[in-house]
Amino acid sequence: MLLHLCTWPEVEAYLQESQGIILPIGSTEQHGPTGLIGTDAICAEIIAKGVGEATQALVGPTINVGMALHHTAFPGSMSLRPSTLILVIRDYLVSLSRAGFRQFFFINGHGGNVATLKAAFSEVYEAIADLQIPNGDRVQCQVNNWYMCGSVYRHAKELYGDQEGSHATPSEVAVTQFVYPEAIKQAPLSPEVGHGHPIYSAVDFRRNYPDGRMGSNPALATPEHGKEFYDLAVTELVESYRKFIGSSL
Amino acid sequence: MLLHLCTWPEVEAYLQESQGIILPIGSTEQHGPTGLIGTDAICAEIIAKGVGEATQALVGPTINVGMALHHTAFPGSMSLRPSTLILVIRDYLVSLSRAGFRQFFFINGHGGNVATLKAAFSEVYEAIADLQIPNGDRVQCQVNNWYMCGSVYRHAKELYGDQEGSHATPSEVAVTQFVYPEAIKQAPLSPEVGHGHPIYSAVDFRRNYPDGRMGSNPALATPEHGKEFYDLAVTELVESYRKFIGSSL
Amino acid sequence: MLLHLCTWPEVEAYLQESQGIILPIGSTEQHGPTGLIGTDAICAEIIAKGVGEATQALVGPTINVGMALHHTAFPGSMSLRPSTLILVIRDYLVSLSRAGFRQFFFINGHGGNVATLKAAFSEVYEAIADLQIPNGDRVQCQVNNWYMCGSVYRHAKELYGDQEGSHATPSEVAVTQFVYPEAIKQAPLSPEVGHGHPIYSAVDFRRNYPDGRMGSNPALATPEHGKEFYDLAVTELVESYRKFIGSSL
């Protein structure tokens, strides 16, 4: 159930049954010569939608632009600064908490978001206490990286081994191919690909990863793989969501 | 051309031809008993996509949550504070300006965003000067409210007269019906509807507009009307975009 | 009644009768070769004082420096960034709301302030809710641009036609001549004057408007005109203030 396709009376009714909501968060950043700039948002959104359908949980609007400062030396990448993203998360969750939501289940498509999201959660708990929102101490936030689901991770290793890499991976590219088969891109990929460098500044990142890939071979991706990853992630996150919601009982 | 469906080399190539980008901005807020919470984002996104297709312009990711604090007494509404939205716009445009974009054409679906957007533009020009981005003084931002297009406005008046109202309007509801016919909602609408009250605090807003509508009768909306509004808005904004882009020559 | 010329017990007594206050806001920015840098503040202040006298309303201190970033390529111009001005408005209104004021009637002398002021109002309503100020949901803010008063606007058109322009206008210059006849400036004005360019960065503004005027001919201004504009604005804003105050009954 997408929040965007609900009316407010429907949300009011929903809150009688559940105080949980799924919030997809992605990124708008380069994904190598063939990966879509929207990859992380596309993956998070479709999987969140799948989890929402299976659990009857409400799914909020996708945060399309996340923390991707290290990718901004490649054109088309967009990023919030961490301090801005913290404020965005704070404003989202304060709005929703005032209405009665208490359990925020983020489905995340981008590793660069994780640290800032976790920092934001701490900031939010404090803000909600400061605002004296009733039962605000019951607010719970959790970040779930779909690509870190055990089943997803294992399947990627099986299919791609070391060529999965860690950015512009065939697994995430596959999911976007499943969602947008009309947007499958072809481009020559250099046989050598940067890998193993820690992430520092944007300029340094591009120096180390000249075409944007981090140790990956996205040419291995297929839409069929994408469907498999999607199914695995949804199945596993449905379980996670149920456990998360149940934990507050 | 959706930025999310491009690769970074495609964006690099695009920038050789154009420094313009379309940025849809909506809101996540109550739209009365039958209007979708995502109405403003849905409308802005679909129209932006249409303008992008017609002009070959790049269309960035939709800002789904805008400035809707006055709607937050209704469950499901979400809002950034104006100060947060200013930072979001700043971060978006700094990222894009560093890559070479210079002309930012916002297609907006929510009246409550306008003041903050305009304030943000001023903040952005200054930030870009502070950062000494080359040719940063050439950055241009423009906000275009699709519902204020002359042709749209006139057509709404023709179809609905005074029942167009100013929030949860049949015209915007119609566009969402055109986009999501499967999500057309039915609910009884009181014959009387609040209208004419200025907008102050969220609590005051709900006091004056108890079901969320502002003088509107969304029951008049049809998907066919939605198609008409969509076509009118796209046609008119294509013209506006071309004029905007041309203005920097 | 100027707040600056009251004692606190007088304010305490006033609050028993009214919770309204008039707040003048101007700007400190270039107004062409002959216009005073303080034009917008001078006009807002004198008109606010006039409205206060006629209505027995309290008039707060003038905000002398507003949002004029686009004028800062001309020496003598000063500006707050929008984000700073929002904080200033917030702090002003929180101070006054805690004391019992509920209705804030801004008399504004500068178009560049409007968007930020409106954004600030939204931020203020939220802040006051956050702070749980008693009856804070009754706070009402309104911006009134004296130069947009119907009678003023019409009179300017009658007197000056197209030469009224939109910045360093003869009407606003006339008001300053009425207030400060000793500071009427003479300088040659180029027959051609920039007009019709949208406002972007400060550098771009000066490129398009090399002497600072926007389509105006301030040489048409006279102190007598200034008196007429003053009278028209005061008369019309007295009415607006009464209506505004009455609206909360």
Next chain:
Amino acid sequence: MLLHLCTWPEVEAYLQESQGIILPIGSTEQHGPTGLIGTDAICAEIIAKGVGEATQALVGPTINVGMALHHTAFPGSMSLRPSTLILVIRDYLVSLSRAGFRQFFFINGHGGNVATLKAAFSEVYEAIADLQIPNGDRVQCQVNNWYMCGSVYRHAKELYGDQEGSHATPSEVAVTQFVYPEAIKQAPLSPEVGHGHPIYSAVDFRRNYPDGRMGSNPALATPEHGKEFYDLAVTELVESYRKFIGSSL
């Protein structure tokens, strides 16, 4: 020479001769049962104007609302938070520094502003370095409290002894009587007056200083005294300004 009564070409010419500017800063806060709420702004403004006339220095717009949080338990008091005032000072001085001003001579009428002003100066030097304003390392700020001028201080002690007190003092009240003889207020003053309490929260302040005075007897003030204080302050600050300006040679 008041900045507000200059044109931008006049400022441009002035900057060829001097990079100094006088900035009056006051406060809007209770001054006991008979002192004007605008006392600190009125005094700073009139004295700054006098110094400007004697030195041909430019005088900027008065900062009417300063840091007076501890007075806000009395109605009519307004305050910026220190963090906001720092931003205001930053924005003022960045605007002026970009235009070429380098020496900022604040004439201050309120003790509560001093700490925040000094903190702001440090913030400004850093901001100007960050922005790489040419010769920005030559920027100099100085705060001058008119009431701390040796001659003023001594004269107040001669006239009033201990009854000068430290807030709502007869000396500052006298200056306002000199400026606004039409606004001399009468009210009974309790023979006992709070004194010697450190300043903490607003509530605590009012507990310790129930009528707002701090050890003072403003009933001793006369407009004639006000003239004397004005003359002393102007004379002494003229000297200070000349020394300040000369120090950069």
Next chain:
Amino acid sequence: MLLHLCTWPEVEAYLQESQGIILPIGSTEQHGPTGLIGTDAICAEIIAKGVGEATQALVGPTINVGMALHHTAFPGSMSLRPSTLILVIRDYLVSLSRAGFRQFFFINGHGGNVATLKAAFSEVYEAIADLQIPNGDRVQCQVNNWYMCGSVYRHAKELYGDQEGSHATPSEVAVTQFVYPEAIKQAPLSPEVGHGHPIYSAVDFRRNYPDGRMGSNPALATPEHGKEFYDLAVTELVESYRKFIGSSL
């Protein structure tokens, strides 16, 4: 070599040889009935000092108060909000980067700091780019949790098994006993101890962990163990530091 015990010419000389610096960061927070509130700062500081001695690296001042909002329902706990800690890290690293430091090796004693530190690093890289610090794109930050050193972790498991827990652990308590044998505390520990609960708000944390421990039995700690952990951590982090410094060659 402690920065605090150096002179500035010594630092100037050091920078000719190395651009690396070790920065200890801890926390000030409850550590159960017997753990010291300064545990995390004490451990980080002593280990950083040891690594500095072995590598001749400069060791900066300890950040004593970190991100511990979830502990603040226990008296004596202090915390920065994540947004504040980000600013602190930014200011530290901007100061040091301007002087020539490029490699920032944080030795961290508190799990709650990690997310905010990583977010801060991203913010810092961007800030340094914004400030155009020469070679700023070479800045590198790394967080090293001493308690996550493989050798430390294994030794703790050997000594304590499951009773190591995850907060107020015997291993960290042991290190403080080694450093401050005079401050070894005794108090009865309940046989049952909270464990396995995710961390949300401060109130929720205390509800789940009533005496502050998370699954740990700090009664097992001894000063001798502390010496062992200290030696293991220093040895391993010396290696990490050398590798980190070498990585920029």
Next chain:
Amino acid sequence: MLLHLCTWPEVEAYLQESQGIILPIGSTEQHGPTGLIGTDAICAEIIAKGVGEATQALVGPTINVGMALHHTAFPGSMSLRPSTLILVIRDYLVSLSRAGFRQFFFINGHGGNVATLKAAFSEVYEAIADLQIPNGDRVQCQVNNWYMCGSVYRHAKELYGDQEGSHATPSEVAVTQFVYPEAIKQAPLSPEVGHGHPIYSAVDFRRNYPDGRMGSNPALATPEHGKEFYDLAVTELVESYRKFIGSSL
């Protein structure tokens, strides 16, 4: 009693007896060719510890990095911006106030901190009111500069006369020699030393004070003097602390 060496139950018990806490604040900044970069933190910390021992008062963690922007043109200096330091103080005191602390006695070792600290206190009182912390209006903050203690000041004048200067003074250097005799530094000192220049930007500071000293001759310092200054400061501040604590009765 150092907070860092307490457990939370000990703090809980302490709060039954006292709501006071001593907070040392120093700086990390150049102190001339022979003074330690940590001088201000070292002095504040040791004296705070001494006062805490004599009064049984709790002593919080030392703020090692303060407001020293004007020293940052010398390598090894670190600084928070004033706006950041205000947030740090706010977060510290909000944490402690929530736990029940009400009296915050800062022992300060650096003149550059004073203005920002005082500004921060005002910000804190307001924040605590905003957060509606029970009895928050009883919060009291006081800054005590150990080097301004009458007895210390006089002794420095006796021992060093004018050569005490105002930065990198023999008195503060002496205290660090007393604490760290192993870190007494030798370096040639130019016979001439800058003095009398006001403090503006960092670059300007170094121009005027090329070796970092301000009118001082730290070669006069001895560890024995340091012991004397330490004793004088502790004795005097013990008295101040008792008076401060007693003031709230």
